[in-house]
Amino acid sequence: MKEQFQETKKLILFEEKVGDKKVVYRQHKEDEEKEFVKIYEQKGKDYFFDYDGQTIKQIELRDFEEIPYLFSSFGYGFSDNTVNSFFRYQFDDKRINKIIISEEIESKKVRKTLFLNLNDLSALISSTNQEQRACNDTKKILIKNFLVDIFPEIAFDYKETNNNKKLILRNLNQKLIDQLTADDIEKIGDFYVDASKKYKRADLVKRMTFGLQKNAQILTLQEIIAKYESLLKENPPESSWQKFFDEYITLFDTRYAHKINYKNIATGITKYPDLVLVDIYGYIDFYELKKSSTPLIQYDSSHKTWYWTKDVSMVIAQATDYLQKSKENAISYTKAIKEETETESEEGIDVNIINPRVIIVAGSTKELNTTKKLNHFKNLRESLKDIEFVLYDELLERLKNLLDKIKIK
Template structure:
C-alpha cells in the first residue's frame, strides 16, 4: 500500500492487486492511523462505498476520470442534498445500487438505478440555480426591509423571484393548495398582462378563455365548500342571506346585477331578501328561509299533504311582493334607474313585467316517500310566478355546473 495523495486533513493510499486497485483514506489526526476503504477501480468501473440505509454502493461506469459530482474521498455525492435523498428515501424500494453512466440511458435495472451523466448534470444545474435564487432572494428581502424601515438609506426596492425557470418549476398543483384568493387574483392579473405580449388575437382569446375557465373552477370549488358547510350547520336565514348576497351572481350566470332594494323609494316597508336583474333586464325576487324549514304537513281528514304554516306564510309574503311590483311597475323601474345612476354610467333599465319570486327553502330529505315527493311536486307546480328551490337541489346544480366547466376545459 502506498500513499498517493495528501490534503489538509487526509492521506490517500492505494493498494493494487492484479487488475483491481483499492483506495483508502486516513485522517491525519487519527493517532491509530486507521484507514477507511473508499472505492475500488479497474478498467471498467469504479465501485464506491455509500452509507445509505438501503443503497450501499455507487458504481461509476466506464470512467475516463473520477466525475466531479461524486466525492473522491468517499463521502458520496459532492452535493449534500443528493446524498441525503439517496441515503434516507429508498426504504423498501428494491434499490441497492446507483450506477452513474456517461453512455447508458437512465433507467431502473434490477436492483440498480442507472443515472446518465447528462441527467445528473441537469439536476445539479437546477439545484444550484435554486440555491442561487434562494440566496439572491434572501439578500433582496433583507434589502427591502431596510428600504421599508429606513427610507433615508439609499437603496431601491427590488421585486423577488424574477428567475423564469424557477417560477415555472414552481407552477404546479401543490402550489394551488397554498394560495390565498388574493394571491390567485394577483396571478390572474399577471396572466392578463402577459397576454398583451402576443399580438395575435386568437392567442390572446385562447389564453384569456383558459384563465376564465380556471377562475370559474376555483370560484365554484370555494362556493361549494362554503355551501356544504352551511347546509350541514343549518344556520339562521341571515347567514344564508349573506352567502347568497355575496355569491349568487358568481354561480348563477343568469344574473348580472344585485339591486339594493332598501335604498329604492318603493313605498313598501317589507323587502325581499334579494332583488336580482337577469341578462335581459328582468327582475327576480328571492326569499330565503332556513334549510331545515318544514315543507309540507299531512291532513288526516282529507288524507293528503298541504303546505306547512311557514311555507304558506312565505308564499303569501312573496305574492305580496309580486302584486306590488306589478301595480307599481313604472315607478319601480324609474326608482331603480335613478338609484343605480352614477357620475359616469347611466342607470339600470329593468323590466318589471310578470316578475318571478324564487323561494329557497327546505331539503329533499323531508320527502322520504313517493307520495310526499308527488304531493310536493303538485303543490310547487300549482303556483304561478313562484318557484321553489330546495337547498340540496341548488347544491346539486352547483356541482353539475362545476363538472360541466371541467369537461369543457
Template sequence: MKQVKETEKLLLFEEETGTTKKIYRQSKEDADAKKILIYSYVKNNIEYEFEGTTIKKIVVENSHEIPSFLGAFGYGFQEKSFNNYFKFNFTSAEIDKIVLSETKPSSKSGKSLILNYDDVESLLTSINQEQRACNDTKKILIKNLIVQAFPKINFDFQETNNNKDLILRNLNDKLIEKLTASEIQQIGDFYVKAARKFKAGHIIKKMTAGLLKNAQILTLHEIILKYEKLLKDNPAESEWQKFFDEYITLFDSRYVHKINYKNIATGLTKFPDLVLVDIYGYIDFYELKKSGTELIQYDKSHKTWYWSKDVSMVIAQASDYLQKAKENALSYSKAIKTETETETEEGLEVNIINPRAIIVIGTTSQLDTEKKKHHFKNLRESLKDIEFVLYDELLERLKNLLDTIKIDK
C-alpha cells in the same frame, strides 16, 4: 483503537479489525467517555450509521470518502430538512437502508432506497435555492415595511420572488387548487404582459380563455365548499342572505345586477331578501328561509299533505311582493332607474311585467317517501309566479355547473 482527530468538542478514533475499519466519535463533555460508531469501511463501501425510525444505515457504494452532503462526524445528511425526512417519514420496516451510488439510477431495490449522487445534489441545490429565496424575501419584506412606515429613510421599495427557477418549479397542478380566482387573474395579467414582450397574440388569446375557465372553476369550487358548510350548519337566515348576496351573480349567470331595494320607495314595510335583475332586465325577488325549515305537514283527516305554517307565511309574503310590484310597476321601474343612476352611467331599465318570486328553503331529505315527493311536487306546481328551490337542489346545480366547465376545458 487510536485517536486520529480532535475538534473543539469531539475526539475521533479509528479501529481496524481484519479488512474492516471503523470510525468512532466521542464527546469531550461525555463523562462516561462513550464512543459512538460513525461509519465503517467494508470492502469497497462505507457503511454509515443512521438513526432513523426504520432506516438504520446509509451505504456509500464504491467509495472511500464520505460525500460532502453527509456529516463527517455522523448525524446523517448535512441538510436538516432532507435528513429529517428520511429519519422520520419512513415508519414501516419496508425500507431499512439508503444506498448512495454514483452510477445506479435512483430506485427501490428490496428494502433499500438507491439514491443517485446527481439526484441528491440537484435536490439539495433546489432546497438551498428555496431557502436563500425565502431569506431574501424576508429581508425584502422587512425593508418594504421600513419604506412604507418610514418614508424619510432612504430605502427603495423592492418586489419579491425574483428567482426564476423557484417560480417555475412551483407552477404545477397542485398550485392551481390552492389559488383563488383573484390570484389566478394576477398570474394571468403577468402572463399577458410577458407574452406581449414576444408579440405572441395567439398565445395571449389561448391563455386568456384558459385563465377564464380556471377562474370559473376556482370560484365555483370556493362557493361549493362554503355552501356545503352552511348546509351542514343550518345557520340563521341572515347567514344565507350574506352568502347569496355575495355569490349568486357568480354562480347564476342569468343575473347581472343586484338592487338595494330598501333604498327605493316601494310602499313595502318588509323587503325581499334579494332583488336581482337578469340579462333581459326582468326582476326576480328572492326569499331565503333556513335550510332546516319544515316544508309540508300531514292532514290525517283528509290523508294528504299541505304547506307547513312557515312555508305558508313565506308564500303569502312573496305573493305580497309580486302583487305590489305589479300594481306599481311603472313607479317602481322609475324609482329603480333613479336610484341606480350614477354620475357617469344611466340607471337600470327594468321590466316589472311578470316578476317572479324564488323561495329558497328546506331540503329534499324531508321528502323521504314517494307520497311526500308527489304531494310536494303538486303543491310546488300549483303556485303562480312563485318558484321553490330546495337548498340541496341548488347545491347539485352548482356541482353540475362545475363539472360542465371542467369538461369544456
C-alpha cells in the same frame, strides 16, 4: 426554590414552582452578579413571556405541549430575527400591548390583543425566509402586508414586493397550483395577457385567456360549493344564507347581471325581499330565503293529504304580496331603481317589471322521505304561479352539475 435544569454555552436555566405555576429563569454565565432573569411562567399548557417591545409587553402561547420552534424558549421573542425585530421596534400602535399565539384560535384583533394563529405565523416566516437574500426592507414589507390582510384597521400601507425572476419560476409548479384561489388565477391571467402582448402572440393570448377563464370558473365554483356544503351542515340562521347568496349568486347563476339594494329605493313599503336581482335582459326576480331546516309540508289526516306548513304558507303569502305590489307600482319602481343606481359616470339600470318571479329557497329533500310526500310536494310546488320553490340540496346539485359541465368543456 430555584433548581437548575438546563445549561447551554452561555446560559444556565432554572425553574421554580410557585403554586400551580412553574417559573423559568435564565442566568448568564458571564454575569458576575449571577442575576436571575425571568423567561416565562407556565400554567398547564399556557406560557406567559414578558416581551420588551415598544408597545407589546407580553406574549402568551396558549395550549401548547411545548414551546413551538417559532418562538425562543430562552426569552428572546420570535425565533426569526426579522419578525422579532418588527414586533419589537417597528410595531408602534399603542392600542396593542399583547400577543396571543395559538394553533386553534383564528388570527384576529380583540381590543388591545393580537391573536396570531400558529399556521399563519409559520406561513409568514416561510415567506420571509424565501426572501433571505433580499434586503431587510422587503422583509418588512411582507410583515406589514401580512398584518394589513388580517388586521385592516391597523394603519400600515400595503405595498407590492419585487421578487426576483428565479424565485417566481421556481415556484411555478403543481404545489403552487393546488394553493391558488380563483382570484389568484385571475390575477396571474391578467399578468400573463399583459406579458404575452410583448411578443405580439394574439393566438397564444386568446388560447391562454380562455384556459384561465375556465380554471377561474372551476376554482370559483369549487369554493362556493365548499362554503355551501359547510352552511348546510351548520344549519345557520336565515341571515347567514342571505349573506351567502348576496355575495355569490351572480357568480354561480350567470343569468343575473345586477343586484339591487332594494332598501335604498323609496317604494313606500316596509317589508323587503331578501334579494332583488336583475337578469341579463333587465327582468327582475325576487328571492326569499328561509332556513335549510324549515319544515315544508304537514299531513291532514281528515282529508288524507299534505299541505304547506305555517312557515311556508307565510313566505308564499309574502311572495304573492311582492308580486302584486311590483305589478301595481311597476312604473314608479322602475323609475326609482334607475335613479338609485345612477352614478356620476354611468346611467342607472333600466329594469322590466313584467311578470316578475319570486324564488323561494327553503327546506331540503330529507323531509320528503316517502314517494307520497314527494308527489304531494311536487303538486303543491307546481301549483304556485310566478313562484319557484327550490330546496337547498336541489340547489347544491345544480351547482355540482354546473361544475361538471364546465370541466367537460
